[in-house]
Amino acid sequence: MQVNRKLNPESNKPKFSELLADAKVKTRWEKVRKYFFLRESTYDMTNRCNIRCDGCYYYEGTKQFAKEIGDVEAWRELMRAEKARGITYVVLAGAEPSLVPELLDVCYQEMPLGSIATNGFKKIPDSVGYKLHISVWGNDETSLRIRKAKNLLKKQIENYENDPRAVFVYTFTRNNIDEVKEVTEELVAHNCKLTFNVFSSPVGYTGNLRHDDDSLKRTQLTMIDLLGKYPQNVLFSVYNAVAHTHKKGLHDLYGCSYPRQNPSQDIGLGRSFRQYRTDLNWDRSVACCVPDTDCVDCRHYAAGSAVVTARLYRHVNSVETFKSWLDYVDTYLAVWVIGYEKGKNLCNDIVEPPCGAIN
Secondary structure, three states: OOOOOOOOOOOOOOOHHHHOOOHHHHHHHHHHHOOOOOOEEEEEOOOOOOOOOOOOOOOOOOHHHOOOOOOHHHHHHHHHHHHHOOOOEEEEEOOOHHHOHHHHHHHHHHOOOEEEEEOOOOOOOOOOOOEEEEEEOOOHHHHHHHHOOOOHHHHHHHHHOOOOOEEEEEEEOOOOHHHHHHHHHHHHHOOOOEEEEEOOOEOOOOOOOOOOHHHHHHHHHHHHHHHHHOOOOEOOOHHHHHHHHOOOOHHHHHOOOOHHHOOOOOOOHHHHOOEEOOOOOEOHHHOOOOOOEOHHHOOOHHHHHHHOOOOHHHOOOOHHHHHHHHHHHHHHHHHHOOOOOOOOOOOOOOOOOOOOOOO
16 A cells, blocks of 8 residues: 655645544544555466356456466465565465465465455465455356356355455446345345445456446445445445546546556556566566456456555545545455454545546
């Protein structure tokens, strides 16, 4: 989590001390700023998966053909090298990390802060103390159709009910907006935590999961409605909904910091972030949180966790805008960091992304 504190000198902006005048705002600022040390990179653990989903990012492009290195000591050496260059947080993904528990173990031994993106079909051992992001793409009928997995949600809940590591990530597509209410009710009934993602098309994708303006607006309204109904279970904020369902993607709104769209190596993600493939190599030209995504259409929750959080200096124009940014960062930390507890949102109004956020 790399935060640029650059401030715009316009005289009508409040001083930073004025933004912190409210005790609740100051307390939240002090809470989140303790995590500004987080420096992430991502790692594909295996090119195998136990299900196959329509619109899967892993099986797009060339990364799926990289040689799979399963040598535990090679991964240990990589983790130690990553730590030495300043990485403090790992995101383990691709294709299905639960299939290589021995590699997850060694990563956790060397780098104790991180998260794993998993389909939740196979339980990850309790010894791996990372946050677990369990992907949900609709109800069980939809999962069977687009993920070829029968009773997947039931299996996911069986594996991770009452597991403090688990966050269920519901990905809104153009077609599953109406299903999220029944899925949320089921998860809440089992006291599971969930957050929201927005389907972002892989390069060249022409299928019917891709959003249009109408589905983005419906998604935003649904997100905000569920957040209001289930604030103890839904890890989200109104500003999350606004940022990720805007007619513009995250890159056009905020300017993507990942190397794929950021040539600078002076500071931030452009200097530190790497996306390792299963052969333990990386390619700067395609390095981002979800490679092979169409950047114009990118609204990934994973991208926002770095891109929006880094734009502090664009969110100090008003107290409400700053509160919204704090809510976003608080949500990010609750979703991604084990043991971090989300607070009550400070702003429940719709605040538009700051004008000129990418400059």
